[in-house]
Amino acid sequence: MQKPKGTFDIIEDIGYYHLVEKTIRKMTRRFNVEEIRTPHFEMSELFHRGVGEDTDVVGKETYRFEDRGGRDITLRPEGTAGVVRAFIENKLYARPQKVQKYYYVGSMFRYERPQKGRFREFNTFGVEAFGSAHPKLDAEMIELAYRLTHALGIQPLVVHLNSLGDSESKAAYKKQLQTHLKPHLEHLCADCQTRFQTNPLRILDCKVDAHHEVIHSAPKPLDVLTEEDRTHFELVCQQLDSLNIPYQIDNRLVRGLDYYTHTVFELKTTESLLGQQNTLCGGGRYNHLVEALGGPSTPAVGFGFGLERLIVALKAQQSTPLESTLDVYVAALGEEALQATLALSARLRKQQLKVDGSFETQSLKAQFKQSDHYHARFVCLIGEEEVKQQSVTIKDQKTKEEVTVKQAQAAFYIIEKLTEDQTCVDCEEGV
Numbered sequence: 001m002q003k004p005k006g007t008f009d010i011i012e013d014i015g016y017y018h019l020v021e022k023t024i025r026k027m028t029r030r031f032n033v034e035e036i037r038t039p040h041f042e043m044s045e046l047f048h049r050g051v052g053e054d055t056d057v058v059g060k061e062t063y064r065f066e067d068r069g070g071r072d073i074t075l076r077p078e079g080t081a082g083v084v085r086a087f088i089e090n091k092l093y094a095r096p097q098k099v100q101k102y103y104y105v106g107s108m109f110r111y112e113r114p115q116k117g118r119f120r121e122f123n124t125f126g127v128e129a130f131g132s133a134h135p136k137l138d139a140e141m142i143e144l145a146y147r148l149t150h151a152l153g154i155q156p157l158v159v160h161l162n163s164l165g166d167s168e169s170k171a172a173y174k175k176q177l178q179t180h181l182k183p184h185l186e187h188l189c190a191d192c193q194t195r196f197q198t199n200p201l202r203i204l205d206c207k208v209d210a211h212h213e214v215i216h217s218a219p220k221p222l223d224v225l226t227e228e229d230r231t232h233f234e235l236v237c238q239q240l241d242s243l244n245i246p247y248q249i250d251n252r253l254v255r256g257l258d259y260y261t262h263t264v265f266e267l268k269t270t271e272s273l274l275g276q277q278n279t280l281c282g283g284g285r286y287n288h289l290v291e292a293l294g295g296p297s298t299p300a301v302g303f304g305f306g307l308e309r310l311i312v313a314l315k316a317q318q319s320t321p322l323e324s325t326l327d328v329y330v331a332a333l334g335e336e337a338l339q340a341t342l343a344l345s346a347r348l349r350k351q352q353l354k355v356d357g358s359f360e361t362q363s364l365k366a367q368f369k370q371s372d373h374y375h376a377r378f379v380c381l382i383g384e385e386e387v388k389q390q391s392v393t394i395k396d397q398k399t400k401e402e403v404t405v406k407q408a409q410a411a412f413y414i415i416e417k418l419t420e421d422q423t424c425v426d427c428e429e430g431v
């Protein structure tokens with residue numbers, strides 16, 4: 001039996017997922033973002049109305065099926081529509097907090113051509129913030145995305161920024177773009193010829209036509225913005241400047257989902273392992289989606305990270321191995337000592353330490369080799385003498401220090417050492 005094409009098992013990389021998820025929880029807490037969990041499948045209509053019939057994500061890539069009760073169901077291809085549905089269905093708009101921010105971590109499903117950094121089931125971390133049309137919220141969302149990559153040590157990273165403006169600017173731009181492209185339509189790829197009618201903005205980020213002259217000379221969304229929309233964008237830029245977050249204006253950035261208005265942004269890495277899939281995060285403002293899905297008019301802005309891409313970029317930076325997978329490996333010399341290890345392990349586990357050890361009488365060399373396979377930080381050794389003395393010899397595999405202490409003291413010694421390390425890590429991360 002083999003896994004379906006475009007999916008993967010997470011085994012060796014699980015430590016990276018834990019590290020990323022831990023950092024996500026730390027950063028979202030600082031920005032007062034609550035967690036939300038919504039279903040992995042929704043009624044298909046949600047995505048058709050929310051994300052847009054003519055987007056690739058919904059038009060070409062959904063896992064859509066009729067369930068046994070005859071319902072039209074779609075596995076979620078992205079997280080925003082589901083969170084907006086939950087926001088409306090649970091009347092979260094009626095809560096007294098004017099601005100509400102929600103985050104989620106979980107699988108999304110898109111029937112795409114699998115390649116490096118592109119899968120059919122992938123994990124995302126997303127944030128959706130509701131209730132303010134102020135550019136401060138756009139900037140704060142970009143800041144959160146940026147700080148997350150920074151805390152993970154991902155460099156180099158470029159924030160791409162653009163604005164599509166509100167409905168009026170968007171419609172005016174669409175018209176200008178169509179006028180510009182019309183005489184050259186036959187030179188564009190078949191997909192873009194269809195997009196010309198259905199979703200002309202997408203022609204700008206088509207991979208096939210990317211180098212076509214007519215794309216390079218296309219009008220820029222920023223040039224068509226109304227006065228009000230331009231002011232909004234300028235304020236977003238000013239706020240980012242004041243936060244010292246570097247960005248570059250990207251006139252071709254339009255994003256592939258229909259709901260965006262005003263600010264759109266992407267965080268890209270130049271990490272070569274990711275090739276064309278170097279966009280770690282994409283997001284933007286979507287001021288009309290809540291209303292379009294039946295809720296009260298509510299401005300909103302958010303973003304989504306692809307965790308697999310984030311982890312490829314993280315691995316490329318991580319020169320030292322991740323945290324040890326085991327705190328303590330308990331080794332024994334002789335059958336009597338082996339029996340004593342279970343009680344010592346219980347004492348250590350009671351203090352929240354992650355502990356494992358030998359289950360047979362083996363040479364010390366074989367046990368140290370095992371402890372290395374587990375990347376154990378400490379080896380606790382019990383031999384004949386230690387059994388007599390109720391003591392244990394603790395070997396710190398990182399510093400090579402060795403001490404013998406009473407078994408009752410072992411956990412405290414180890415925890416103290418681990419706490420010293422943790423304090424150092426937090427200082428380095430600035431987290």
Ligand code: HAM
Pocket residue numbers: 077078079080110112117118119120121122124126127128256257279280281282283284285301302303304305306307308309
């Ligand atoms: P998106 O750009 O379609 O935006 O996806 C977000 C991120 O998911 C991408 O930047 C990329 O890192 C990752 N991703 C997308 N497709 C795949 C794939 N097939 N395999 C692996 N990773 C992938 C959204 O989904 C919006 N909902 C983001 C958002 C939230 N906008 C506002 N709020």
